[in-house]
Amino acid sequence: MSHLIAVLPGDGIGPEIMEQATRVLTALGLPLELETAPVGGAAYDLHGHPLPPETLALAKRAKAVLFGAVGDWKYDKLPREHRPEQAILGLRKALGLFANLRPAILYPELANASSLKPEVVSGLDILILRELTGDIYFGQPRGMRTAEDGPFKGEREGFDTMRYAETEIRRIAHIGFQAAMKRGKKLCSVDKANVLETSQFWRDLVIEVAKDYPEVELSHMYVDNAAMQLVRAPREFDVIVTGNLFGDILSDEAAMLTGSIGMLPSASLNESGQGLYEPSHGSAPDIAGQGLANPLATILSAAMLLRYSLNEEAAAARIEAAVRKVLADGLRTADIYEPGTHKVSTGQMGDAVLAAL
Ligand code: NAI
Ligand code: MG
Numbered sequence: 001m002s003h004l005i006a007v008l009p010g011d012g013i014g015p016e017i018m019e020q021a022t023r024v025l026t027a028l029g030l031p032l033e034l035e036t037a038p039v040g041g042a043a044y045d046l047h048g049h050p051l052p053p054e055t056l057a058l059a060k061r062a063k064a065v066l067f068g069a070v071g072d073w074k075y076d077k078l079p080r081e082h083r084p085e086q087a088i089l090g091l092r093k094a095l096g097l098f099a100n101l102r103p104a105i106l107y108p109e110l111a112n113a114s115s116l117k118p119e120v121v122s123g124l125d126i127l128i129l130r131e132l133t134g135d136i137y138f139g140q141p142r143g144m145r146t147a148e149d150g151p152f153k154g155e156r157e158g159f160d161t162m163r164y165a166e167t168e169i170r171r172i173a174h175i176g177f178q179a180a181m182k183r184g185k186k187l188c189s190v191d192k193a194n195v196l197e198t199s200q201f202w203r204d205l206v207i208e209v210a211k212d213y214p215e216v217e218l219s220h221m222y223v224d225n226a227a228m229q230l231v232r233a234p235r236e237f238d239v240i241v242t243g244n245l246f247g248d249i250l251s252d253e254a255a256m257l258t259g260s261i262g263m264l265p266s267a268s269l270n271e272s273g274q275g276l277y278e279p280s281h282g283s284a285p286d287i288a289g290q291g292l293a294n295p296l297a298t299i300l301s302a303a304m305l306l307r308y309s310l311n312e313e314a315a316a317a318r319i320e321a322a323v324r325k326v327l328a329d330g331l332r333t334a335d336i337y338e339p340g341t342h343k344v345s346t347g348q349m350g351d352a353v354l355a356a357l
Pocket of ligand 2: 248249252
């Protein structure tokens, strides 16, 4: 039986980086069926909608979605519902993608790109798991009102609600432990349980879920401390699991530790293991169509797709080893170029990964 994969290249550098990633997927000799559909501004131009019904239907039918990037300045004046970025929100919602996996890996060869000292960060390999559909970002009630009590009674106030249901916490905790089982078997749950009720509930439930994973070493950390430890000794972590708000901030912090936006993959999963896989960067319209884009974040996203949605660990590891090999051989796209290395185009980087496979 072959696995259907929806390939959504999108805008800007999306088509260029996606071409390299699909070459790599195809070369593995696995029973994969790749079907391409328009998304973002490209879909708006063709069908008047950034996420046309045919594209959404394909994404729902597929085992996994490989997504390039969407967005371009030329769509900035469109009403919000027609903007390319709406396609990502629409896909997240329709597929129920509640778990966002953001690895932060710093290959030793690229250690100079980090703003941290190489001896602190070289060889970094951590995974930040962010809950994506709950927390204060979506909690009701929220809005503006007149304060009814406190020192500012009678004034206008803005308010949001931080809340997490038991199911939401349990399912993200399970993904955290399962990811840790596939890696270094260490899970750090990040919260603010000294101050927040939501966090105390989160911590209690994570401890309960841990009973199903006796091999994983569980620790807990307050978010302010986690923000410090990420810059002091980031390699101490393996997998970090946290809520939507804390994860938004920590995952961007961890990405910056690596200094190479063109290298970072990401995944968003739902309860049935279906997932959307995309590079962490955007559509980079400033360099589109010039062969300058780094395809490695998208190629590494394809590796995550194999690992997390198809359970093809060996094939995923093969892609990752090929990427390590081309970096060790000194090949660099412009964004990661340093004197003494060999500058290559988007397509040449794809060629090199294929050869290394
Ligand atoms: P961006 O990530 O597209 O670009 C930031 C900078 O990094 C640019 O200088 C770009 O040239 C460079 N860059 C990004 N990816 C690269 C790659 N693979 N290789 C080499 N250099 C790379 O972020 P920006 O400029 O803020 O946004 C551009 C467009 O992308 C906007 O329309 C934005 O809305 C959209 N966007 C889309 C996302 C998505 O599709 N998931 C995520 C973030 C932004
Ligand atoms: Mg963010």
